[in-house]
Amino acid sequence: MKILDITGAILTLIGSIFIFLGALGVLRMPDVYNRIQTGTKASTLGTMLTLTGIGMIHPGWFGKIAILIIFIAITNPVSSHVLARAAHFINIPLTSKTVVDKLRESKIEEMENALKLEEEQKNDF
Amino acid sequence: MIFNLLAILLGISTIVFALVAIYTKKLIFAILATGGVSLFASILYLLMAAPDVALTEAAIGSGLTTLIFLFILNKIKEEDV
Amino acid sequence: MYKKLLVFATIFILAGIFLKLYQNFDGSKTLNKTASYYAKNGASEVGSTNIVTAIVVTYRGFDTLGEVTILFVAAAIIGFFLKTNAKGTNRIRNLRFSSEIMITASKILMPIMFLIGAYVFVNGHLSPGGGFQGGAIIASGVAFFLLANPTLSVNHKVLSVLESTSGLIFVLLGIAGLIYGGGFLDNRVLPLGKFGTLFSAGIIPLVYSFIGLKVGAELSNIISSLQQIQKEE
Numbered sequence: 001m002k003i004l005d006i007t008g009a010i011l012t013l014i015g016s017i018f019i020f021l022g023a024l025g026v027l028r029m030p031d032v033y034n035r036i037q038t039g040t041k042a043s044t045l046g047t048m049l050t051l052t053g054i055g056m057i058h059p060g061w062f063g064k065i066a067i068l069i070i071f072i073a074i075t076n077p078v079s080s081h082v083l084a085r086a087a088h089f090i091n092i093p094l095t096s097k098t099v100v101d102k103l104r105e106s107k108i109e110e111m112e113n114a115l116k117l118e119e120e121q122k123n124d125f
Numbered sequence: 126m127i128f129n130l131l132a133i134l135l136g137i138s139t140i141v142f143a144l145v146a147i148y149t150k151k152l153i154f155a156i157l158a159t160g161g162v163s164l165f166a167s168i169l170y171l172l173m174a175a176p177d178v179a180l181t182e183a184a185i186g187s188g189l190t191t192l193i194f195l196f197i198l199n200k201i202k203e204e205d206v
Numbered sequence: 207m208y209k210k211l212l213v214f215a216t217i218f219i220l221a222g223i224f225l226k227l228y229q230n231f232d233g234s235k236t237l238n239k240t241a242s243y244y245a246k247n248g249a250s251e252v253g254s255t256n257i258v259t260a261i262v263v264t265y266r267g268f269d270t271l272g273e274v275t276i277l278f279v280a281a282a283i284i285g286f287f288l289k290t291n292a293k294g295t296n297r298i299r300n301l302r303f304s305s306e307i308m309i310t311a312s313k314i315l316m317p318i319m320f321l322i323g324a325y326v327f328v329n330g331h332l333s334p335g336g337g338f339q340g341g342a343i344i345a346s347g348v349a350f351f352l353l354a355n356p357t358l359s360v361n362h363k364v365l366s367v368l369e370s371t372s373g374l375i376f377v378l379l380g381i382a383g384l385i386y387g388g389g390f391l392d393n394r395v396l397p398l399g400k401f402g403t404l405f406s407a408g409i410i411p412l413v414y415s416f417i418g419l420k421v422g423a424e425l426s427n428i429i430s431s432l433q434q435i436q437k438e439e
Binding site: 177179181188197200 | 256259336338339342343425428433
């Protein structure tokens with residue numbers, strides 16, 4: 001009983017540290033995409049750890065908390081992915097330190113393919 | 126004591142969001158701020174032991190209304206520009 | 207200039223009025239007559255664990271019927287205006303396709319959201335929540351699915367049939383209370399059952415389930431007609 005309480009408290013503390021680091025990352029990161037990534041990753045792990053800690057302190061709630069953790073594990077990454085994708089599509093600039101941008105490459109490739117297809121169709125006629 | 130502090134903080138943030146919703150020039154910020162007002166108000170309801178009202182406010186005020194406003198904003202943007 | 211002065215004057219007058227109210231305010235320490243009646247007799251008369259549900263569905267059931275009607279009228283008006291606006295334009299806009307991740311997640315999450323909505327309105331007499339909240343959760347599930355698949359078209363006829371059938375059953379249950387119980391929407395048509403279990407509190411779970419279905423269908427209807435005008439230009 002006592003050990004469970006202490007473990008739960010430590011887990012909750014670690015989780016809140018992660019959430020704090022996520023908030024710090026949102027403040028410090030250079031552009032939208034990095035901010036989204038920091039906020040999501042850190043807060044997902046932090047929320048999961050905090051919930052697990054609460055579940056250890058109150059063992060009766062563990063079923064509900066397991067469902068909550070699964071739900072967060074699905075929804076949080078998906079929502080951040082969709083946000084970042086939408087930001088990229090309305091041309092929010094990346095930071096100047098960017099090394100690689102796969103989504104732009106694939107977009108350019110798609111556009112080239114479409115142009116090629118059009119030209120081929122023109123040549124056919 | 127801590128309850129009062131939390132309630133005051135939530136109330137102040139609700140007012141700030143409402144002011145942002147009124148005075149901002151961009152419509153999308155206004156819509157998001159309206160959603161924020163609903164969110165903080167729902168937490169406040171939860172603190173004041175009214176979970177039914179809190180659930181309604183969170184689901185309708187902060188979820189559905191924001192979504193419908195965004196749909197409409199997208200529509201009028203197309204026609205305006 | 208005058209306008210600003212007027213605004214400040216109004217704010218000061220309002221502040222004075224509210225300050226007076228605030229100074230004289232001390233929260234009511236005792237329940238008033240109606241509230242104490244509900245608190246004392248609610249559990250034994252209605253058999254619902256959640257006293258708010260007992261009041262909303264049984265004691266003030268007629269008001270709930272009015273609220274449902276308001277929502278129905280709003281949905282009907284929105285549908286009417288959007289339909290007349292969207293006529294004549296058949297050109298479909300080039301909407302951006304959602305990514306694979308979003309589509310897969312929507313397929314996984316939509317049933318879960320429906321399940322949560324159904325849980326909220328079936329357990330309306332046991333836990334916080336009820337028909338309106340559950341319906342809103344279901345409608346947000348539909349909205350999420352439509353966001354993931356923007357070119358999908360929803361069958362409005364099915365939604366309308368579902369909505370009107372649930373509304374009809376809601377009114378019929380109320381009339382059954384009038385005939386077999388003590389008044390409109392009296393819940394003692396079915397046995398009250400054991401206090402605090404799922405099958406208790408007479409017809410409250412049934413009534414709330416139908417309200418939930420009705421509200422969910424109405425809000426989904428609104429959202430899908432909004433999505434329709436997004437597709438058409």
